[in-house]
Amino acid sequence: MAVAIVLVLLVLGSLLFHFLSPWYFTPIASNWGVIDNIITITLVVTAVVFVAVSLFMVYCLVRFRHRKGSQAAYEPESKKLETWLIILTAIGIAALLAPGLFVYAKFVDAPKDAAVFEALGRQWHWMFRFPGKDGVLGTVDARYVSDANPFGVDPNDPNGQDDVLVASPELHLPVGVPQKALLRSIDVLHDFTVPQFRFKMGLIPGLVTHTWFTPTRTGTFDLLCQELCGIGHFTMRGKVVVEDAAAFQSWLNGYPTFAQASAQVAGDASAGAASFAVCEACHGAQAQGNPALHAPKLSGQSDWYLSRQLRNFRSGARGAHEKDTFGQMMAPMAATLPDDAAINNVVAYIRTLPDHPAPPTLAATRTDNGRSLYDTCAACHGVDGHGIQATNAPRLAGMSDWYLVTQLQNFEHGVRGLNPKDPYGPQMASMSAMLKDDQERADLAGFVNSLR
Numbered sequence: 082m083a084v085a086i087v088l089v090l091l092v093l094g095s096l097l098f099h100f101l102s103p104w105y106f107t108p109i110a111s112n113w114g115v116i117d118n119i120i121t122i123t124l125v126v127t128a129v130v131f132v133a134v135s136l137f138m139v140y141c142l143v144r145f146r147h148r149k150g151s152q153a154a155y156e157p158e159s160k161k162l163e164t165w166l167i168i169l170t171a172i173g174i175a176a177l178l179a180p181g182l183f184v185y186a187k188f189v190d191a192p193k194d195a196a197v198f199e200a201l202g203r204q205w206h207w208m209f210r211f212p213g214k215d216g217v218l219g220t221v222d223a224r225y226v227s228d229a230n231p232f233g234v235d236p237n238d239p240n241g242q243d244d245v246l247v248a249s250p251e252l253h254l255p256v257g258v259p260q261k262a263l264l265r266s267i268d269v270l271h272d273f274t275v276p277q278f279r280f281k282m283g284l285i286p287g288l289v290t291h292t293w294f295t296p297t298r299t300g301t302f303d304l305l306c307q308e309l310c311g312i313g314h315f316t317m318r319g320k321v322v323v324e325d326a327a328a329f330q331s332w333l334n335g336y337p338t339f340a341q342a343s344a345q346v347a348g349d350a351s352a353g354a355a356s357f358a359v360c361e362a363c364h365g366a367q368a369q370g371n372p373a374l375h376a377p378k379l380s381g382q383s384d385w386y387l388s389r390q391l392r393n394f395r396s397g398a399r400g401a402h403e404k405d406t407f408g409q410m411m412a413p414m415a416a417t418l419p420d421d422a423a424i425n426n427v428v429a430y431i432r433t434l435p436d437h438p439a440p441p442t443l444a445a446t447r448t449d450n451g452r453s454l455y456d457t458c459a460a461c462h463g464v465d466g467h468g469i470q471a472t473n474a475p476r477l478a479g480m481s482d483w484y485l486v487t488q489l490q491n492f493e494h495g496v497r498g499l500n501p502k503d504p505y506g507p508q509m510a511s512m513s514a515m516l517k518d519d520q521e522r523a524d525l526a527g528f529v530n531s532l533r
């Protein structure tokens with residue numbers, strides 16, 4: 082009887098938890114409310130089976146409990162019982178599967194008037210591509226993928242010249258407009274998921290999968306990868322911003338077309354030399370860095386990373402936090418570069434300076450422990466620490482070790498990486514949490530010092 086009572090309480094507790102629980106679906110933000118209905122059908126079917134089986138067990142425990150002098154009848158087969166079990170099981174499975182099959186057929190059948198965009202996934206971030214004025218996305222091919230052409234757009238396809246390239250994990254979409262998402266991966270399996278939109282679709286290398294949806298309300302929603310895509314899987318996050326058509330078009334106009342990105346003129350080192358005079362006061366005439374002024378080594382660092390950080394300082398994405406004392410000093414210096422051309426010129430000049438490894442400044446460290454810790458970092462920054470643009474990871478080898486430790490501390494404590502203008506900062510902030518204390522940060526930087 083005790084077991085029977087426990088089973089009854091388990092059934093009642095489960096039902097009460099379901100109906101009284103405050104945890105349920107987030108508010109729907111697309112046309113796929115039918116997904117909620119399918120999940121509800123699944124819960125109802127499984128709940129009926131759970132309650133029926135549990136109460137049947139209670140009935141059996143009470144009805145056929147041990148009694149003195151009673152003897153159970155031996156009945157190894159019952160065609161009638163088996164027939165009913167087959168019929169009821171078939172009905173339950175059909176109730177579970179049939180709605181999903183009908184919805185999935187619609188899930189991939191986009192309306193003819195749906196707008197099109199492409200989501201590109203790679204370890205471990207998102208990028209997006211929109212058709213230009215011709216309304217047609219250009220063809221792509223894996224052989225064209227490079228740091229300069231991360232989307233792999235065919236440079237010989239005229240339809241791709243006006244494609245708008247969004248090298249950011251933040252996607253903007255107009256409210257109320259059906260969207261067909263073309264999904265592509267250039268490395269491993271990924272998964273495009275927005276929980277509030279109630280859809281998910283896999284990205285498969287070598288294929289272009291697709292789905293569609295209509296954003297029904299404005300707001301900012303989480304974009305997740307729900308496929309275990311590698312060591313940095315948990316950091317592969319983005320944002321979907323749904324807004325009115327005018328705001329969406331203004332956002333889209335802020336990104337270059339493939340033709341514009343391909344035609345960008347390299348910076349002028351001669352012009353950059355004059356602008357670098359401001360930088361020289363702290364970073365040194367050879368951009369070798371100066372720990373006393375908290376100025377890291379710049380020479381040898383990747384052009385794209387220097388350009389991005391100068392833009393971040395200029396826009397307030399860095400150097401705005403109240404605890405970032407030295408970042409606040411750098412922000413007005415970056416403001417002396419009035420436009421992207423000036424930034425490109427300074428970066429071009431820094432590229433001409435000699436690249437000598439920064440001298441180590443840390444006390445004795447446990448390099449064996451640092452080597453183990455760096456296995457995680459190597460996934461983005463490369464086994465040699467030279468950085469990988471495709472993963473937005475700058476060079477670490479030969480750079481200032483004290484600066485690496487400081488920035489790891491800033492990421493962990495929220496001084497850096499949480500500004501909404503810095504789309505890549507949150508990824509690094511999550512990764513820095515793997516280091517437990519200052520000793521592990523020093524061990525990691527000490528090992529990086531050994532990379533050449």
